[in-house]
Amino acid sequence: MQTNLKQNFGDIDIYLFDQLLKGTYDNCQRVLDAGCGSGRNLLYFLKNGYEVYGIDPNAEAIETLRSLAKDIAPKNSQNNFKVAKAEDLPFDGAYFDLVISSAVLHFAESEAHFDTMLNSMWRVLKPGGYLFARLASDIGIESLVFPIGKGRYLLPDGSERYLVNEQILLNYTASLNAQPHEPIKTTNVQNLRCMTTWCLQKL
Template identity: 65%
Template sequence: MQDLHATFGNIDIYLFDQLLKGTYSQCKTVLDAGCGAGRNLVYFLRNSYEVYGIDPDPGSVAKVTALSRTLAPQNPAANFVSASAEALPFEDAAFDLVISSAVLHFARNPAHFESMVHSMWRVLKPGGYFFARLASDIGIGDRVRPLGDGRFLLPDGSQRFLVNEAVLLAITEELGGYLHEPIKTTNVQNLRCMTTWCLQKK
């Protein structure tokens, strides 16, 4: 178990699932948009990917930069910057894989949500993969209370911007991408639901 943790860190279990399936085996450049301290980047850093990360919190950027320096000294520190997901400071079609884990449900409103998604899609190469984990109302639609602008009060007391299957399918079509896996949702005892949205860019 210690070897497993050393290899993958505290990675999102559904991102781990994609790695086990070999989905990203041909990817070389990876961006974690909302990387925090780098919990989802340990495997990529250890396996010679070109790893980039952005986070609006400078403290988190400092932590992920230190993690990169320890695990992959060859990975430039300049790859990690303080920025927002809706205004990514990268060229178009720069990455083979873009990760967005527990970021999109902090959208302020539908326009903010769409701007984040389109920004991440812009920097994704044709044929590249987009991995997102985000809160949804799938399975708990009758248990959440609307607050306006697409935000809801969840049974666990948190406030989140929520999507549903129809919204995700509509955006997938709008982007011109396709689901390389079905949409999957985990219901945490009817307190909150987290959905996995896995796309590939045509």
């Protein structure tokens, strides 16, 4: 059983896996992972006939993903995987049914950079489409993080991240005219860092 799960889903984000189990994305066809790395969140989509796209600034990671896709989904165009940044997506507006942003937005360098990345992802999403975002937050560890400017913080684990809080996410949900299809959920890792899952549908 464990072997079958690994073969079908790889090292997928557990909260993205949760949405797949719930059937949230059953009617999605065209999927973008904005900040895909070598494709850990795309194995299931490649194996199950989705039209899969990925961008990442790391050229080596994109080559690894192209090789993976060629082996398991040869009909999926290699041109769908591009070296690019989330804030400047090389796709038409309203193009994707699902945009995945897993552990990407907290690398924003400032409030303006975060805003640009998020709006870039939102631009390419179709009305009715879904954004799955997982990002660092200060929810639950507000007194343990140290501000270093421009929305970035030093975390107890020693890393530096751009952090959101619940109100920031609620404000963006409203300004994007989005519908949350899940409550905001946060995982606290022994008060060292917190990761929040933010799931939206574009109205």
